[in-house]
Amino acid sequence: MSASSFASPAPHIDDVVILGGGLAGLFCALKLAPRPVTVLTASPIGKGASSAWAQGGIAAAVSEQDSADAHARDTMEVGGGICEEKIVRLMTQEAGDRVRDLLGYGVPFDQDLEGKLQLSREAAHSENRVVRVRGDMAGRAIMDALVAAVRETPSIRVVEGYLGESLICEGKRVTGILARRRGGMERLAFPAKAIVLASGGIGHLYGVTTNPSEANGHGLAMAARAGAIIADAEFVQFHPTAIDVGRDPAPLATEALRGEGAILVDKAGKRFMEAIDPLKELAPRDVVARAIFAEVTAGRGAFLDCRASVGAAFPERFPTVYAACKGAGIDPVKDPIPVVPAEHYHMGGILTDANGRTSLDNLWAAGEVASTGAHGANRLASNSLLETVVFAARIAEDIQGLMPTPRTAHWPKIDHTIQDASQRNEVERAAISTLRKTMSANVGVIRNAEGLRGALAVFQALERRCERVSITNMIVAAKVVAAAALARTESRGGHYREDYPDADPAQARRTFLTLAEVEMIAQAAEESEAGQRALAAGELA
CATH class of the missing domain: 1.20.58.100 (Fumarate reductase/succinate dehydrogenase flavoprotein-like, C-terminal domain)
Incomplete structure (x- = not known):
């Protein structure tokens, strides 16, 4: 991977432009401070980000009985034999530092009375290592904290209401982003000496997905059209237990429920995972997704039964899932939850190295739009938020090392009032x-x-x-x-x-x-x- 040398600062050229207002984009922008950074996002920051919808948490080997090596082994075992081992070990080794960063930004991770992080276990993890917030609210809490930090950082300009459409290139060198005002046809060029794509995944390309509509593959396509190499695009993870109530996006019944002992049954109440995998409900997601898909296709239906494992504690321990169920007329304290597989995460994306550099000069990628090789053919639960913060931080460090001392932040005014986006023909x-x-x-x-x-x-x-x-x-x-x-x-x-x-x-x-x-x-x-x-x-x- 290469990043060519940077020209002298020009007042009309940003140091860094980041496309995407989710966890990857905001974390990278904060790590770049006090360097001037422009963050482009089609929706208000945090609102259209898949990160905010993450329920499980962030995986990190921070307990005394756990280790980065054990975390790496679990990751590679689930990854189907094609994980980049050096990338995986780098990610798991830096996990603790990134969790401490998030604590520093005000993320209220669950802690015990002694101030130690409370850890839970999810599918295919050999130890309790998932750091959570109130059971199923990690994504929302992380994004709320980062949005607040970004709003208080004067070196970060947030331009909301602009949809990235194309990369501006001079040969193999990326020099900016062409963005369209959402809901209209007005386009603006955002030239920069470094471009970071943090635009999220591809979920909304599917009819059933847990992702918001902004996760529609734009960043992946922009890079591909500019000539970037795309890696592992065939590997798409389907969350087994989206709540099947006809909503778009589909609400998610977090995997933590199965970690707490919830079981999968058909409409007759028969448990079906026992005959499929020794790990039963905690088998890798692709195994569980195919099993549920088979039950639904056969007409037997699939339901997540939490009555014995969670029961009356549901509203307090899993408030997000409880609210989604109640909104659809289901009481998960008393009733099994109808579930169906839904597109949840894309392991593939724009090929990057350990510093987030792509195959195009001056272009980096972070988060779900990137393919670092950390996930291989199948992502280990709660490794997505971890990969995002680890490589967003590495991108920021890489860019800082390539650029001269940052200038004072000053930008011309831009009208970025978000307009109605419903003007498709x-x-x-x-x-x-x-x-x-x-x-x-x-x-x-x-x-x-x-x-x-x-x-x-x-x-x-x-x-x-x-x-x-x-x-x-x-x-x-x-x-x-x-x-x-x-x-x-x-x-x-x-x-x-x-x-x-x-x-x-x-x-x-x-x-x-x-x-x-x-x-x-x-x-x-x-x-x-x-x-x-x-x-x-x-x-x-």
Whole structure:
């Protein structure tokens, strides 16, 4: 990875522009202070961030009986044999320092009467090492604390209401971001000597997801269109226990409930995980997701029964889940919770090194939009927030070391009043609806060549119909995921092919693709019999 030397400061050029107002973007901005930083976000900071929706917590080996080595082993065991070991060990070793940073920013992690952090266990962890806030409120509490810290930091300019559309490049060098005012057509260029993409994941490309609408693959597509290498895009994690009440995004029944002893049953009350995996409800997420998917597809339904394990303590111990259930007319103290798998996290993303550098000069990436190799084929529970803060901090340190002494922060005024974002035309609305349905049906929990080729053919047709860059970005991101999934002819981690149900030792390696390669795969898929059948069935040819 490379980052070219920086030119002399120019008054109209930012030192750093960060795209994304979630945990990765805000943590990086705070770590860069007092260097002037502009944070671009389509929504008010913290409001459209997937980080705020995280319920479990942040994994860190901070107890006396735990170790960074044990945390690393658990991470790599779940990662399906393709984790970058050096990256994993770096992440687990720096976890304690990053938790202390968050405490310093005012995050109210649960502590006992002696002031020690209270730790819980989640699926596939060998020790209690998940730091939480009031059971299921870690994400919201972390974001509230960081938003407050950012608002009090004069070196950070937050520009809300602007949607990143394209990277501005001079050859392989990224020199800025072109952003559109949300709800309108006004565009502004934000030139900078360093660009950090912290734009989140791809959840809203799927019809059922736990992610907010802002998690729509824009950053991934922007980097791909600029020529960046994308890694491991086929590996998508589906949370097994989204609450199945027809809401978009789907509310989440945190994995911590299963950690507390909740069981999975069908509509007849029969427990079904005992026959599938020795770890039962605490098996890796991909195993549990496929089991629930099978129950729902077979018509038996799937329910999370918390009555014996949590019972009357539910409102106090898991207030977020309790409120979501009550809002849908379910009392989890007395009733099993209907659940369904939902897109939750993307292990793939823009390829980065240990300092967050991408394959393009002057471009870094952090958080879910990046692929560091820490998660491999399947993310260990509560490692997402950890990876985000570890590598956001490393990016800040890397940029600080490359740049001269920061100038005093001064920016011209920009109108960033957030406008109504509902001005899509009927073609665009139909395209997004078709894309999300196709991703869930063909690029979801269970995949096969027929469905993946059909999906790529549909995406090709949709792309020709849409002109708005923001919609094209969603389609490009979907194509990247589907093409990578078609190319990996095996099952591993979060990627399951029913036509190739076993892992292939020869494919125990990471995937690296450019958009040019994705386009070749998509074109061949469109021309295939499966592609033509999908187009005919959808009347998109």
